[in-house]
Amino acid sequence: MPDVVVAGAGPTGLLTAFELERAGLDVLVLERDAEQATQSKALALQPRSVEVLADRGLLPAIEPSVQAKLPAGHFSGLPIGYADLPTRFPYQLGVEQAHVAAAIEARLRTPVVRDAAVTAVSQDDEGVTVTAGRRTHRAGWLVAADGGHSTVRTLLGAAFPGTSARVSLVVADVTLSAKPAGVADGWQLPSQGSGYLLPLSGGRFRTVVFGEEQQRLGRDEPVTAGEVQRALTAAHGPGILVGEVLWASRFGDASRQLERYRHGRVLFAGDAAHIHLPVGGQGLNLGLQDAVNLGWKLAATIRGTAPDGLLDSYHDERHPIAARVLVSTRAQAVLGVPDPDAAAVRAVFTELLAVPEARRAVAMELSGLGITYPGTTGRATGVPAAPDGRAVLVGATVPAGWAGRVEGRLGAAPRLVRPDGYVAWHGGPGLEDALHRWFGLPAPEKP
Numbered sequence: 001m002p003d004v005v006v007a008g009a010g011p012t013g014l015l016t017a018f019e020l021e022r023a024g025l026d027v028l029v030l031e032r033d034a035e036q037a038t039q040s041k042a043l044a045l046q047p048r049s050v051e052v053l054a055d056r057g058l059l060p061a062i063e064p065s066v067q068a069k070l071p072a073g074h075f076s077g078l079p080i081g082y083a084d085l086p087t088r089f090p091y092q093l094g095v096e097q098a099h100v101a102a103a104i105e106a107r108l109r110t111p112v113v114r115d116a117a118v119t120a121v122s123q124d125d126e127g128v129t130v131t132a133g134r135r136t137h138r139a140g141w142l143v144a145a146d147g148g149h150s151t152v153r154t155l156l157g158a159a160f161p162g163t164s165a166r167v168s169l170v171v172a173d174v175t176l177s178a179k180p181a182g183v184a185d186g187w188q189l190p191s192q193g194s195g196y197l198l199p200l201s202g203g204r205f206r207t208v209v210f211g212e213e214q215q216r217l218g219r220d221e222p223v224t225a226g227e228v229q230r231a232l233t234a235a236h237g238p239g240i241l242v243g244e245v246l247w248a249s250r251f252g253d254a255s256r257q258l259e260r261y262r263h264g265r266v267l268f269a270g271d272a273a274h275i276h277l278p279v280g281g282q283g284l285n286l287g288l289q290d291a292v293n294l295g296w297k298l299a300a301t302i303r304g305t306a307p308d309g310l311l312d313s314y315h316d317e318r319h320p321i322a323a324r325v326l327v328s329t330r331a332q333a334v335l336g337v338p339d340p341d342a343a344a345v346r347a348v349f350t351e352l353l354a355v356p357e358a359r360r361a362v363a364m365e366l367s368g369l370g371i372t373y374p375g376t377t378g379r380a381t382g383v384p385a386a387p388d389g390r391a392v393l394v395g396a397t398v399p400a401g402w403a404g405r406v407e408g409r410l411g412a413a414p415r416l417v418r419p420d421g422y423v424a425w426h427g428g429p430g431l432e433d434a435l436h437r438w439f440g441l442p443a444p445e446k447p
């Protein structure tokens with residue numbers, strides 16, 4: 001019997017499984033789709049996600065697929081420079097989400113079980129029972145990372161308050177048989193308005209369109225080459241000719257968040273826990289940070305070493321972060337509305353962003369580098385994660401009884417770093433308190 005079943009092999013589910021396996025647990029990942037994803041919704045990783053992947057040794061496998069290092073993020077299309085951010089990676093990595101997921105999946109001990117859509121879930125005091133296809137699995141815990149339309153969320157009747165979509169957009173990967181010079185010649189930040197075009201590898205182009213036609217058509221209406229052609233002609237003129245639509249999907253600006261990320265022995269992460277307009281490149285990054293926050297807490301809970309309340313701190317720490325992203329993406333959506341009032345707000349906002357402090361505050365938020373959690377002093381830089389998921393104590397002796405949970409390292413700046421990379425103590429008094437707060441009681445001394 002696995003310790004944990006993870007529903008969904010998107011980036012969030014895969015990184016959660018990676019974190020749990022790293023900590024020595026047995027994990028079963030159940031994925032609805034029969035094949036590994038080759039299409040990507042997200043095309044960019046924010047600096048904090050790049051740090052997290054680098055610290056876990058996952059970046060080298062992603063790097064060959066990187067198409068661009070974007071020196072800025074954007075807020076509703078307004079460039080937000082990253083050059084002065086306090087990180088080794090002061091840029092967004094332009095890389096298709098499918099490559100990120102594949103790199104994580106390649107490092108899992110237990111292969112993902114595909115063609116295995118979760119259809120039923122029940123739980124009792126001892127564990128969870130999960131049905132996928134004709135098979136029923138028993139495990140101690142379930143992590144629901146089954147995306148924005150989460151089946152597990154529906155099965156549990158979990159409250160998912162927020163607003164429904166009011167605008168409809170199409171994302172499509174297409175080939176072009178002709179395009180005007182200067183259009184989609186390189187990676188650039190999304191411009192305001194429908195018809196954004198970006199070159200992907202292999203002669204494909206990514207576009208996002210949201211004209212009147214998209215508002216008229218139903219959410220389940222197939223996207224045709226004609227529809228994309230009309231939208232791109234409207235944006236770029238008659239010189240652009242769509243060849244084939246390779247992949248397309250409709251999406252909207254629905255904005256919702258689970259009231260509680262934990263429902264007994266079921267924990268929600270990624271899009272299963274929060275959805276919003278994908279503007280500013282936040283969703284994938286939120287999911288990856290959920291995964292690294294949850295992984296070590298669930299592992300310690302399963303091993304029986306977690307202090308009281310540690311697992312619930314996953315909700316307490318991560319819910320406000322996603323709530324803030326929902327505020328940010330709602331604001332970005334308003335700035336993008338094509339009417340004079342929104343244009344006036346956009347003009348004022350653009351002026352404000354010329355103030356370095358304002359630009360930096362927005363950059364720290366979008367990049368994920370500004371995240372802190374209560375009881376921590378922000379992320380540790382230059383402290384790679386321990387390969388076995390232990391915490392790391394730099395520049396101080398690991399006190400007796402803690403070696404199983406804390407790896408000691410030499411270093412000039414003393415720090416106790418949680419397994420998700422956040423500093424729980426930084427020298428001076430309080431080391432024992434921090435150890436107890438995050439890692440429970442020390443192991444008894446061997447006689």
Ligand SMILES: Cc1cc2nc3c(=O)[nH]c(=O)nc-3n(C[C@H](O)[C@H](O)[C@H](O)COP(=O)(O)OP(=O)(O)OC[C@H]3O[C@@H](n4cnc5c(N)ncnc54)[C@H](O)[C@@H]3O)c2cc1C
Pocket residue numbers: 007008009010011012013030031032033041042043044045097116117118119145146147148150151152171251269270271272278280281282283284285286287
């Ligand atoms: C057009 C667009 C552009 C975007 N661009 C960006 C960007 O640039 N940067 C960014 O950070 N984010 C972006 N996002 C958001 C980002 O793609 C998502 O936030 C991200 O995919 C969330 O990952 P996830 O693993 O939580 O969910 P998903 O990627 O949706 O993965 C969920 C997985 O669960 C599987 N599944 C579903 N139901 C079941 C079931 N019943 N049983 C088992 N498995 C199941 C699915 O097949 C899927 O593999 C974008 C989104 C869109 C739509």
